[in-house]
Amino acid sequence: MAGDNHRLVVVSNRVGPLSDEGKAGGLAVGLADALRRRGGLWFGWSGQITPEGTGSEIRVEEHGHTALKTIDLSEQEIEGFYFGYANRSLWPLLHYRLDIAAFDRESERVYRAVNRRFAERLTPLLEADDLVWVHDYHFFFLGQELRKAGYDGRLGFFLHIPFCPPDMLTALPASQDLVRAMLDFDVIGFQTDNDRRNFVAFCTQEFGAEDIDGDRLRTADGRIVRASAFPIGIDAEGFAEFAVSDEAREHERMVGSISHGRHQIVGVDRMDYSKGIVERFRGYELLLEDNADLRGQTQFLQVAPLSRGEVEAYADLRVELEGLAGNINGRFATLDWNPIQIMVNGFTRRALAGIYRAAQICMVTPLRDGMNLVAKEFVAAQDRADPGVLILSRFAGARAELPEALIVNPYSPDDLARALRQALEMPLEERQRRHEAMRARVFANTAHNWCETFLAVLDAPAERDLQPRSW
Ligand code: F6P
Numbered sequence: 001m002a003g004d005n006h007r008l009v010v011v012s013n014r015v016g017p018l019s020d021e022g023k024a025g026g027l028a029v030g031l032a033d034a035l036r037r038r039g040g041l042w043f044g045w046s047g048q049i050t051p052e053g054t055g056s057e058i059r060v061e062e063h064g065h066t067a068l069k070t071i072d073l074s075e076q077e078i079e080g081f082y083f084g085y086a087n088r089s090l091w092p093l094l095h096y097r098l099d100i101a102a103f104d105r106e107s108e109r110v111y112r113a114v115n116r117r118f119a120e121r122l123t124p125l126l127e128a129d130d131l132v133w134v135h136d137y138h139f140f141f142l143g144q145e146l147r148k149a150g151y152d153g154r155l156g157f158f159l160h161i162p163f164c165p166p167d168m169l170t171a172l173p174a175s176q177d178l179v180r181a182m183l184d185f186d187v188i189g190f191q192t193d194n195d196r197r198n199f200v201a202f203c204t205q206e207f208g209a210e211d212i213d214g215d216r217l218r219t220a221d222g223r224i225v226r227a228s229a230f231p232i233g234i235d236a237e238g239f240a241e242f243a244v245s246d247e248a249r250e251h252e253r254m255v256g257s258i259s260h261g262r263h264q265i266v267g268v269d270r271m272d273y274s275k276g277i278v279e280r281f282r283g284y285e286l287l288l289e290d291n292a293d294l295r296g297q298t299q300f301l302q303v304a305p306l307s308r309g310e311v312e313a314y315a316d317l318r319v320e321l322e323g324l325a326g327n328i329n330g331r332f333a334t335l336d337w338n339p340i341q342i343m344v345n346g347f348t349r350r351a352l353a354g355i356y357r358a359a360q361i362c363m364v365t366p367l368r369d370g371m372n373l374v375a376k377e378f379v380a381a382q383d384r385a386d387p388g389v390l391i392l393s394r395f396a397g398a399r400a401e402l403p404e405a406l407i408v409n410p411y412s413p414d415d416l417a418r419a420l421r422q423a424l425e426m427p428l429e430e431r432q433r434r435h436e437a438m439r440a441r442v443f444a445n446t447a448h449n450w451c452e453t454f455l456a457v458l459d460a461p462a463e464r465d466l467q468p469r470s471w
Helices: 026-038 075-094 105-125 142-148 175-182 193-207 236-242 246-259 277-290 312-332 349-358 373-381 413-425 428-444 447-459
Strands: 008-014 040-049 059-063 066-073 131-135 154-158 187-190 216-218 224-229 263-268 298-303 340-343 361-364 389-393 406-408
Touching (some): 008 105, 026 040, 040 105, 066 075, 075 105, 131 447, 142 175, 236 373, 246 263, 246 298, 349 373, 373 428
Parallel strands (some): 154 187, 263 298, 389 406
């Protein structure tokens, strides 16, 4: 295993669960797998909001050879750091939604302060030869703060969400500070080559960094930083096993009992405007509008667990989606058929695997997405003898590895309706051929391989060791 003799220290906002049973999100699933296999330390937010905030005592949970160590956030910290800067400024902006990104000085100040506090609390827990791997858009300044706090070991960063083009990012006040802070990491990972190119373009345009060979940048002060794409995967075998578990079978049966033999279409997304659910509903509505022969033949189940409800755009989205689903049902329902159902509660991962398996079509149509692991999980959960069809957005990172899906423009209801019709009519032999090709890639590029590839690069003798540090 790469870097086996070094302890792995993972830092992310949400920590755990280490078991793959719960309602873990994309990031946690990949990391839990790595930590279960190699052990180490996972550091982050406890999920608790207390008056002490980042000054709280460290909470410790030992799980065999892995320790989870977490600190709290205060009301003011969660508001400025998490809801404010991370989710009202950075999330929309990095998902190309400059139109709804909100910028305010106080949130930015608190975000930076929380990054500094995390660095101060983490530094005493670190050893010189650790491999420290920081995750996601909550911690753009953490590498720089760890350096300032005196840590000189190997530091990696992985961005799970997209990195928008420089022209858009420069709308963020102090965007240069943010990207410059990233350059204190030794290795910076992105989901796709497109994201990496946007980052490199920012660095070359804004601070004259030199793009050495696509994967390495020379900064203006002569340091070399590695920036590459490392597309994240899933535990494909584990998920395929989930799909035939008792809990999955029970959910597969329940979905069957609501669809009554109709074609089952599913969507599974956190309720987030980046996921394109509004446009997806419009595409489905158009399918029913234009194809009278399909009315009564299809059943759409959208699972959309609520997320970040304190942010206005998320609360508004719920109202809009429930309204749209109501309209579609109002227009087309018959005594024995409701064309669409939306559920805002979450499911366990085994239950989800059963829901995927029950579906003939899965719509993964984000307007922009770092990777999208639902697409990969749907593929892993399918019955190989009679697989379903994946409809996949051209703007999901997963598109690069799953070109055999029906690739759509998620902004176009026409395109979505066309793809739905094509999926409904696709012959078994074509479904099998497309599915086998996608399956092979999902099983080859797993969460385990993603992690080991990143850590092997982080562990490699670095050019930076030959360079004087400038900070
Ligand atoms: O990378 C985006 C991400 O952090 C996912 O890994 C995760 O599923 C989701 O966002 C969770 O969001 P939050 O922590 O804000 O609930």
